[in-house]
Amino acid sequence: MLSKRETSMTERTVLISPSLLSCDFAQIARDVAMIEAAGADWLHVDVMDGHFVPNLTIGPPVVKAISKVATVPLDVHLMITEPARYAEAYAKAGAHVLTFHWEVAPSPEEARAVITSFRDAGIEKVGVSVNPDTPIEPIAALFDEVDLVLVMSVFPGFGGQAFMGEVLEKVRWLRAEGYEGWVEMDGGIDGETIVGCAEAGTDVFVAGSAIFGADDIPGTIAQFRSTAAERMHVG
Numbered sequence: 001m002l003s004k005r006e007t008s009m010t011e012r013t014v015l016i017s018p019s020l021l022s023c024d025f026a027q028i029a030r031d032v033a034m035i036e037a038a039g040a041d042w043l044h045v046d047v048m049d050g051h052f053v054p055n056l057t058i059g060p061p062v063v064k065a066i067s068k069v070a071t072v073p074l075d076v077h078l079m080i081t082e083p084a085r086y087a088e089a090y091a092k093a094g095a096h097v098l099t100f101h102w103e104v105a106p107s108p109e110e111a112r113a114v115i116t117s118f119r120d121a122g123i124e125k126v127g128v129s130v131n132p133d134t135p136i137e138p139i140a141a142l143f144d145e146v147d148l149v150l151v152m153s154v155f156p157g158f159g160g161q162a163f164m165g166e167v168l169e170k171v172r173w174l175r176a177e178g179y180e181g182w183v184e185m186d187g188g189i190d191g192e193t194i195v196g197c198a199e200a201g202t203d204v205f206v207a208g209s210a211i212f213g214a215d216d217i218p219g220t221i222a223q224f225r226s227t228a229a230e231r232m233h234v235g
């Protein structure tokens with residue numbers, strides 16, 4: 001008989017969430033249509049405020065514009081210091097998955113307040129993220145309250161950084177502790193680093209530069225999907 005972990009691993013589906021941070025911002029609608037046709041399951045949208053991370057990207061009006069042309073769920077990654085303050089704005093803008101960082105609400109009580117603000121705003125799927133140097137263990141208090149845990153495999157702020165393999169231990173820990181929700185990995189994922197991510201128990205794979213920078217984008221997404229699907233049963 002399969003253990004609980006093996007059973008759930010075989011039931012998991014690979015989701016590829018290309019990061020629009022690497023698209024051509026002057027051609028967002030074109031790139032959304034292109035990446036959806038290429039096989040994207042979700043669209044990863046990186047929101048940066050210049051405080052939590054040393055970079056600024058896009059706000060609710062642009063997310064709303066993306067949601068008008070997108071046909072797959074928007075996976076919105078909030079790298080901002082006050083996620084609860086903007087919950088309603090991002091919900092109205094069309095976020096389907098909305099993820100905040102534990103570092104800006106670093107206790108179960110503070111994190112629950114953010115989660116409640118997201119749910120009250122009508123967000124369907126709530127995620128919590130941890131930076132590479134943030135311990136994963138406190139997230140256990142939120143297992144029953146979040147749909148997704150986003151493990152950062154680079155320090156957030158910029159695309160195109162090198163994958164930090166040491167964070168795979170966090171994914172293994174989440175699955176060993178029985179976390180059954182989505183585990184998403186973000187930063188430095190390519191055709192090689194995706195192998196370890198999948199073996200560790202990741203099921204949602206964000207990739208910006210490796211997808212948008214590929215010569216054959218549909219082929220790259222298909223290869224990521226088949227590699228991840230094959231390896232997620234091995235780990």
Ligand code: DX5
Nearest residue numbers: 019156157159160188208209
């Ligand atoms: C980094 C962002 C990532 C980024 C990933 O702060 O959260 O989503 O776009 O880009 P790559 O895949 O190029 O590392």
Ligand code: ZN
Nearest residue numbers: 044046077186
């Ligand atoms: Zn991201």
